Amino acid sequence: MNHTELVDILLVEDDPRDAEMIVRAIRKRNIVNPLSVLEDGAEALDFIFCRGAYAGRDVSRPPKVILLDLKLPKVNGLEVLKAIKTEEWSRSIPVVIVTSSREDPDIKTAYALGANSYVVKPVDSNEFIDAMSNLGLYWLLVNQPPR
Amino acid sequence: MAVNWRVATTNTGKNADDFHNSPDTGRLILASLIPLAAFALQWVFWEAIQPFVWFLFYPAVFFSSRIGGFRAGLVATAISTVIVWWFFLPTRFSFALERSASALSMGIFTILGVLFSLTHERLRKANQQAKAALAAVNAAKEHLEERISERTADLARKSEALRMLNAELEQRVRERTDQLEAANAELKSLFESLPGLYLLLTPDLKIVAVSDAYLKATLTTREGILDRNLFDVFPDNPDDPGTTAVANMQTSMDRVLRNAASDTMAIAKHDVRGPDGVFVERYWSPINSPIFGPDRQIRYIVHRVEEVTEFVRQKSLPAGDTAELRIRMEKMEAEVFHSSQKVRVANQQLETANKELEAFSYSVSHDLRAPLRAIDGYSHILLEDHASRLDAEGKRVCSVISESARNMGKLIDDLLAFSRVGRTAIQSSAIDMAAMARSIFFELTTPEGRERVDFQVGPLPSAVGDPTLIRQVWRNLLSNAVKFSSKKERSVIDVGASRQGDEMVFSIRDNGAGFDMKYADKLFGVFQRLHSMKEFEGTGVGLAIVQRILHRHGGRVWAEGDPGKGASLHFTMGKGGGS
Numbered sequence: 128m129n130h131t132e133l134v135d136i137l138l139v140e141d142d143p144r145d146a147e148m149i150v151r152a153i154r155k156r157n158i159v160n161p162l163s164v165l166e167d168g169a170e171a172l173d174f175i176f177c178r179g180a181y182a183g184r185d186v187s188r189p190p191k192v193i194l195l196d197l198k199l200p201k202v203n204g205l206e207v208l209k210a211i212k213t214e215e216w217s218r219s220i221p222v223v224i225v226t227s228s229r230e231d232p233d234i235k236t237a238y239a240l241g242a243n244s245y246v247v248k249p250v251d252s253n254e255f256i257d258a259m260s261n262l263g264l265y266w267l268l269v270n271q272p273p274r
Numbered sequence: 275m276a277v278n279w280r281v282a283t284t285n286t287g288k289n290a291d292d293f294h295n296s297p298d299t300g301r302l303i304l305a306s307l308i309p310l311a312a313f314a315l316q317w318v319f320w321e322a323i324q325p326f327v328w329f330l331f332y333p334a335v336f337f338s339s340r341i342g343g344f345r346a347g348l349v350a351t352a353i354s355t356v357i358v359w360w361f362f363l364p365t366r367f368s369f370a371l372e373r374s375a376s377a378l379s380m381g382i383f384t385i386l387g388v389l390f391s392l393t394h395e396r397l398r399k400a401n402q403q404a405k406a407a408l409a410a411v412n413a414a415k416e417h418l419e420e421r422i423s424e425r426t427a428d429l430a431r432k433s434e435a436l437r438m439l440n441a442e443l444e445q446r447v448r449e450r451t452d453q454l455e456a457a458n459a460e461l462k463s464l465f466e467s468l469p470g471l472y473l474l475l476t477p478d479l480k481i482v483a484v485s486d487a488y489l490k491a492t493l494t495t496r497e498g499i500l501d502r503n504l505f506d507v508f509p510d511n512p513d514d515p516g517t518t519a520v521a522n523m524q525t526s527m528d529r530v531l532r533n534a535a536s537d538t539m540a541i542a543k544h545d546v547r548g549p550d551g552v553f554v555e556r557y558w559s560p561i562n563s564p565i566f567g568p569d570r571q572i573r574y575i576v577h578r579v580e581e582v583t584e585f586v587r588q589k590s591l592p593a594g595d596t597a598e599l600r601i602r603m604e605k606m607e608a609e610v611f612h613s614s615q616k617v618r619v620a621n622q623q624l625e626t627a628n629k630e631l632e633a634f635s636y637s638v639s640h641d642l643r644a645p646l647r648a649i650d651g652y653s654h655i656l657l658e659d660h661a662s663r664l665d666a667e668g669k670r671v672c673s674v675i676s677e678s679a680r681n682m683g684k685l686i687d688d689l690l691a692f693s694r695v696g697r698t699a700i701q702s703s704a705i706d707m708a709a710m711a712r713s714i715f716f717e718l719t720t721p722e723g724r725e726r727v728d729f730q731v732g733p734l735p736s737a738v739g740d741p742t743l744i745r746q747v748w749r750n751l752l753s754n755a756v757k758f759s760s761k762k763e764r765s766v767i768d769v770g771a772s773r774q775g776d777e778m779v780f781s782i783r784d785n786g787a788g789f790d791m792k793y794a795d796k797l798f799g800v801f802q803r804l805h806s807m808k809e810f811e812g813t814g815v816g817l818a819i820v821q822r823i824l825h826r827h828g829g830r831v832w833a834e835g836d837p838g839k840g841a842s843l844h845f846t847m848g849k850g851g852g853s
Contacts, residue, residue, distance in 0.1 A: 144644075251680050
């Protein structure tokens, strides 16, 4: 992958099957915006803050939406969320928590840290496709970001 | 304002320009004197000046008009013309003119004289206007200053009024504060003189108030314990390693904070340190109750204690009793003490188990759902992207895989819902049961669906319970009634209530599929179903949840059925069961 290219949708998901299904659902809706999949929290932080392997990225062109799983290797989703919502310039990037469980004790914490949305991945594949593609449509087309 | 200005203009104009405004006669005389002076000079120095007859009269007319204005200029011009004509123009001393040039020069002089006069008149007027304007500006400035000083005075008056108001307000605040303090003091003394043993604690267990009776019973002083942590003031007796008072108290306080409800502790031996530092043996029966603030958060905890030391001691006193009886009493006490210890341990274990269960539920819902999602998702991809390579049987197998995965997802969700019902704290309030039953029936059915259902709600008493949980009871029971009667041509669902003994029994009857009473006891087990998936969908958790909720309310649920004729579900709600 070219590390300097523009990315509209950043998906941080360690389960490659979930990642594949999410990407497929988004593409099925003809959303062709550039999308990048990262598998752990540390890499996600490097990407967003243009460090390490992503030092060449343009900080002034952040993703339009970040889809973030909570259970991630190395740095977990809540820490990634906290880092994004702490920095003044990155606070306005919408972060949607996408996770497996509605039982998650972290739902409250995620909202307190400033998550923009919290979506539970449905088991039903039709619901799953609807949920994920609607997410893409909403955050890329309907939502009006600050200038 | 305009009037003031005009008055001011007249006044200052007079002072500033006396000369130009003095009566015309004076200036006219002065103006006619200048040509005469010029004549005198020209007469004396005629030898030097001739033949320039007008030589000194141009300046004369100029100054005359400068001094006297238009009219003075004209007079000076006329006088000069006459003088020059008579005395200097040839033929001298006669008004006869020898040369036509003389007439011309006289004409030019007259025209210039008039021009000087006109110019000076205009100059003079312009001057006057400038002065008037200046005066007006000055007047305006004065007026403004006057207004500013008026405003300043006004402001001073207003700020004085404000100061008075402020002082009055402060006085009122002081009075109110005094009243409040008095009320507070009264409330405090009321609390302190309560006959029972009371401690008022903050949620972090700092002592904020204490009753006199409590001080007396614990041999402490108010100054000695206020604003201190409960356990700093009442630590465990270090000489008695068996004492568990602090641990028990901590557990009870934790329960109060977590459940937001009163917690009664077992009779406990809590030794108290007297003012002399010596521990004295005491027995207590304590209750801890939360007090809520307006934000519904726990503001204080009231720790109420009944001291039973005397009672326990008297029971163990040998006086008048046989030694055998005393030994029996002691044994019983020991048993009570041991069983309360056991209850405490069991409670702790239960709490640990509860926490583990919560973690387990989370992990179940999280980790079991991920592979299910993949199974369903990838079957979906197979069907959608590779349909051409699958025959009809292949496609059927795919949809069976999908359906099974989804079904398992539902089972997991329902199981988690079931486990949640057992864990959430009950928050009771009054419930209008009839309104709740009706609204849930409307939620569960569509307008078309309702047309084939005879839904009757008899008079139902209101009840006390957790509205969210009782709603779940109605939802599960009514959705069962709707589901199991859906294959009849017309569904009949009756909701009613009747008093049986001192209990109120709520009932839901339907004319649906019913069930064989042989299996009545299986109905409320988790995942227990009496119908195949083909007949009626479901996971078999709904009634298990209903039973769990009602048990937690102190009530119960049971069922009567007849295959093909319908089922009746009955439930009671314990103490809150309808009035």
